[in-house]
Amino acid sequence: MAIADDDIERIRSTVSIVDVIGQHVQLKRTGRNWVGLCPFHAERTPSFNVREETGRYKCFGCDKSGDVFTFVQEIEHTDFVGSVEYLANRAGIQLTYTSSGQSKERARRKKLVEAMEQAVDWYHHRLLEAPDARPARDYLRSRGLSGEIARQFKLGWAPDDWDVLSKQSGIAADLLRENGLAFQNRRNRMQDSFRARVLFPIFTENGEAVAIGGRILPGSDDPAKYKNSSETPIYKKSKTLYGLNWAKGDIVNANQAIVCEGYTDVIGFHQAGLPRAVATCGTAFTEEHVRLLKRYASRVVLAFDADAAGQGAAERFYEWEEQYQVEVSVAAFPGGKDPGELAQTDPEGLAKAIEDAKPFLGFRLDRVLDHQTPQSPEAVARLGEAAMTVINEHPNVNIRKLYAGQVAAQVGLPVADLVAMAERGTRRPQLNVRRPKQRGERRQNAEFVAIALLVQTWDSIAPWLSEALFADDVYARAFAAVAGSGGDLAAAIEAADADARDVLERAAVVDLDVDPEAEARNLIGAAVRRELASAGPSADPDRIRDDAEARVRMEQLNADGLGLDAAGWLLGWLEGRWEERGA
Numbered sequence: 001m002a003i004a005d006d007d008i009e010r011i012r013s014t015v016s017i018v019d020v021i022g023q024h025v026q027l028k029r030t031g032r033n034w035v036g037l038c039p040f041h042a043e044r045t046p047s048f049n050v051r052e053e054t055g056r057y058k059c060f061g062c063d064k065s066g067d068v069f070t071f072v073q074e075i076e077h078t079d080f081v082g083s084v085e086y087l088a089n090r091a092g093i094q095l096t097y098t099s100s101g102q103s104k105e106r107a108r109r110k111k112l113v114e115a116m117e118q119a120v121d122w123y124h125h126r127l128l129e130a131p132d133a134r135p136a137r138d139y140l141r142s143r144g145l146s147g148e149i150a151r152q153f154k155l156g157w158a159p160d161d162w163d164v165l166s167k168q169s170g171i172a173a174d175l176l177r178e179n180g181l182a183f184q185n186r187r188n189r190m191q192d193s194f195r196a197r198v199l200f201p202i203f204t205e206n207g208e209a210v211a212i213g214g215r216i217l218p219g220s221d222d223p224a225k226y227k228n229s230s231e232t233p234i235y236k237k238s239k240t241l242y243g244l245n246w247a248k249g250d251i252v253n254a255n256q257a258i259v260c261e262g263y264t265d266v267i268g269f270h271q272a273g274l275p276r277a278v279a280t281c282g283t284a285f286t287e288e289h290v291r292l293l294k295r296y297a298s299r300v301v302l303a304f305d306a307d308a309a310g311q312g313a314a315e316r317f318y319e320w321e322e323q324y325q326v327e328v329s330v331a332a333f334p335g336g337k338d339p340g341e342l343a344q345t346d347p348e349g350l351a352k353a354i355e356d357a358k359p360f361l362g363f364r365l366d367r368v369l370d371h372q373t374p375q376s377p378e379a380v381a382r383l384g385e386a387a388m389t390v391i392n393e394h395p396n397v398n399i400r401k402l403y404a405g406q407v408a409a410q411v412g413l414p415v416a417d418l419v420a421m422a423e424r425g426t427r428r429p430q431l432n433v434r435r436p437k438q439r440g441e442r443r444q445n446a447e448f449v450a451i452a453l454l455v456q457t458w459d460s461i462a463p464w465l466s467e468a469l470f471a472d473d474v475y476a477r478a479f480a481a482v483a484g485s486g487g488d489l490a491a492a493i494e495a496a497d498a499d500a501r502d503v504l505e506r507a508a509v510v511d512l513d514v515d516p517e518a519e520a521r522n523l524i525g526a527a528v529r530r531e532l533a534s535a536g537p538s539a540d541p542d543r544i545r546d547d548a549e550a551r552v553r554m555e556q557l558n559a560d561g562l563g564l565d566a567a568g569w570l571l572g573w574l575e576g577r578w579e580e581r582g583a
């Protein structure tokens with residue numbers, strides 16, 4: 001225990017649990033209890049009970065219960081010590097720390113934050129004053145980010161040199177290293193992590209500097225346009241939102257948070273009079289981010305590049321909407337511009353785009369239906385099915401039915417048919433206009449899905465694939481290009497021929513709603529069937545036994561518990577065959 005037990009008891013007896021919870025939940029006196037809507041699960045009738053005398057709460061809906069410390073931990077997403085500090089702060093109690101591992105950790109954290117703040121200041125002064133920062137100042141001015149903005153956001157400049165920070169900032173080497181600001185190079189000397197970059201310091205929501213993002217100047221030959229300091233004991237990307245420290249006040253006032261992709265987008269929103277924007281730091285928008293924002297607002301607007309937003313994992317968004325009671329909507333920007341650009345050229349347009357943000361489902365539907373004027377009954381049916389596939393991802397049947405009605409009117413299909421499809425909620429709905437399906441087409445689709453998975457979520461499928469799994473030549477070449485570049489899409493597109501490039505470009509933007517492992521198994525199964533069919537009869541007993549086992553394993557491919565083993569074995573078997581043939 002890092003905090004003296006006396007202090008904890010003093011807090012427990014001083015702080016009113018009804019007051020603390022009352023900050024987050026509207027409570028009404030009912031007999032001896034206070035009752036309200038549970039903050040931990042969605043409900044319409046209150047089942048969350050708090051009792052002052054016992055200092056405890058309990059929800060009869062989701063069964064969460066605890067004391068004032070557990071409540072603060074849950075609601076503020078902090079640990080026990082964090083909850084004690086939070087409450088001590090409110091009650092004006094001075095804490096006594098006992099020496100133990102945890103308080104040492106806290107002391108270390110404090111040191112790291114101080115060192116980071118020192119580095120941020122050092123870089124900031126370089127930007128404002130140093131003669132070598134002139135190109136950086138010119139660049140920022142050209143983007144409308146001069147003087148006042150540079151000061152407000154503490155922008156910095158890392159000189160075009162390899163160890164000035166390490167040498168001149170006066171920050172201890174171990175703190176520089178642990179903060180990811182410098183490293184030990186091959187010649188065993190300290191080298192700065194950032195060089196010739198404009199810097200955007202990243203703060204926690206409480207304004208502690210924890211990391212730095214750096215951007216090259218135009219014309220630099222550095223291939224990495226943006227670079228972030230690495231994850232450290234004080235910096236976790238999935239839990240950090242750039243700009244939240246400046247934005248949280250306005251987020252609360254507007255009950256809305258704007259989530260964008262870049263540092264300059266955030267600053268652009270501030271300049272355009274919407275100081276409630278935050279940015280993910282080079283990662284996807286995660287559940288941790290939602291939990292963080294949920295503390296300040298219940299409406300989240302995604303201000304992403306349209307393709308990136310459309311690719312967002314729809315199901316996760318709907319889940320979060322349900323679980324955290326937030327509304328996720330998407331803003332579309334005119335002319336494919338990013339928010340940072342728009343803030344300079346058309347601030348009203350930027351504000352309008354936020355105002356007109358659409359619910360996530362509506363936004364995705366627009367992308368399916370956009371500019372489509374189907375000419376044949378088959379095309380109408382296809383479009384209706386595509387739209388219903390998107391709609392049926394939504395867990396709420398009433399919402400599905402409302403959208404189904406809209407789609408029916410828009411594409412000219414009977415409302416009753418689509419509403420019935422929405423009621424069933426089938427993932428791959430089919431209307432009655434039947435189309436002939438060719439086997440070849442289906443196989444190609446499986447191969448395309450595998451490529452798309454590879455491009456979008458490399459880790460989920462890469463270990464399962466090899467070039468020879470692809471029967472279609474173009475897909476095989478597309479695979480070879482991605483595999484050859486280790487999953488780097490830009491490099492793969494560069495390396496690919498025109499047809500394969502076309503496949504990769506489609507694969508990068510397609511919406512996927514599949515289980516990667518199941519897709520991999522399908523591909524492997526198809527390749528094994530082809531191999532068995534093409535090999536013909538053999539007199540070699542080893543081979544006969546081998547083939548028989550392959551058939552057994554193929555039966556197991558989709559069985560629970562056996563599938564992974566079988567897939568692994570079959571991949572090995574296939575590779576053996578391919579090698580044999582190659583030799």
Ligand SMILES: [Zn+2]
Pocket residue numbers: 038039040041048059060061062063064
């Ligand atoms: Zn509950």
